[in-house]
Amino acid sequence: AQKVTQAQTEISVVEKEDVTLDCVYETRDTTYYLFWYKQPPSGELVFLIRRNSFDEQNEISGRYSWNFQKSTSSFNFTITASQVVDSAVYFCALSEAAYNFNKFYFGSGTKLNVKP
Amino acid sequence: GAVVSQHPSRVICKSGTSVKIECRSLDFQATTMFWYRQFPKQSLMLMATSNEGSKATYEQGVEKDKFLINHASLTLSTLTVTSAHPEDSSFYICSASTSNYEQYFGPGTRLTVT
Numbered sequence: 526a527q528k529v530t531q532a533q534t535e536i537s538v539v540e541k542e543d544v545t546l547d548c549v550y551e552t553r554d555t556t557y558y559l560f561w562y563k564q565p566p567s568g569e570l571v572f573l574i575r576r577n578s579f580d581e582q583n584e585i586s587g588r589y590s591w592n593f594q595k596s597t598s599s600f601n602f603t604i605t606a607s608q609v610v611d612s613a614v615y616f617c618a619l620s621e622a623a624y625n626f627n628k629f630y631f632g633s634g635t636k637l638n639v640k641p
Numbered sequence: 642g643a644v645v646s647q648h649p650s651r652v653i654c655k656s657g658t659s660v661k662i663e664c665r666s667l668d669f670q671a672t673t674m675f676w677y678r679q680f681p682k683q684s685l686m687l688m689a690t691s692n693e694g695s696k697a698t699y700e701q702g703v704e705k706d707k708f709l710i711n712h713a714s715l716t717l718s719t720l721t722v723t724s725a726h727p728e729d730s731s732f733y734i735c736s737a738s739t740s741n742y743e744q745y746f747g748p749g750t751r752l753t754v755t
Contacts, residue, residue: 562746568732570685572745616684621742627673627738631684 529619529630538607539640546602546635548617554578556622559593559600564634565613573615587626603641607639644668645737647747654725655755661721662750664735670715671737675744676708679732691718725754 530549603620617632644667677685691697697710709721734746
């Protein structure tokens with residue numbers, strides 16, 4: 526079974542629209558970390574956020590916000606007022622205490638196209 | 642801080658030859674390094690985990706004799722694709738971890754086998 530599921534394969538929005546990227550995870554560990562990474566066409570992974578399983582507070586960083594809900598095992602990512610530069614593939618990832626947090630499980634990624 | 646480099650960024654090689662990819666942590670010592678493979682439009686798949694001075698641990702389905710990993714120092718790990726074939730063409734990404742379990746990713750190496 527997939528440990529991290531990103532059901533949205535590709536999303537297209539027009540600039541200035543808000544967009545939410547979904548991430549659902551599965552783990553038996555009580556201690557784990559969740560991540561979001563951005564991968565622009567150049568291929569380099571850009572770290573966006575790390576959240577541990579004990580911190581359910583939502584986070585906002587500029588136009589980015591994250592909603593962590595353990596009850597639904599979801600860690601969704603919202604971009605407000607999207608811009609063309611936001612176009613990229615976004616990956617959600619999970620690491621677990623069982624593997625000393627070393628093993629990253631990546632979702633399949635969501636490709637975001639922001640059109641001018 | 643926490644910069645990881647990979648060399649080369651792109652490589653084209655002929656089928657049957659071997660190619661070596663280097664992964665370096667530039668400003669920190671990495672207790673553990675990881676190698677991922679990413680096929681076009683797919684996710685990153687962990688290939689192996691290596692600790693300095695010991696043998697790498699390979700994920701299920703990854704041929705250890707084909708993908709040789711050497712982690713000679715706390716700042717350098719190498720991945721050698723031996724007898725490369727076109728199906729080995731992929732984007733290879735390394736990451737390095739410190740003792741606080743953060744992983745820092747390299748920029749990736751695009752391998753094309755002709």
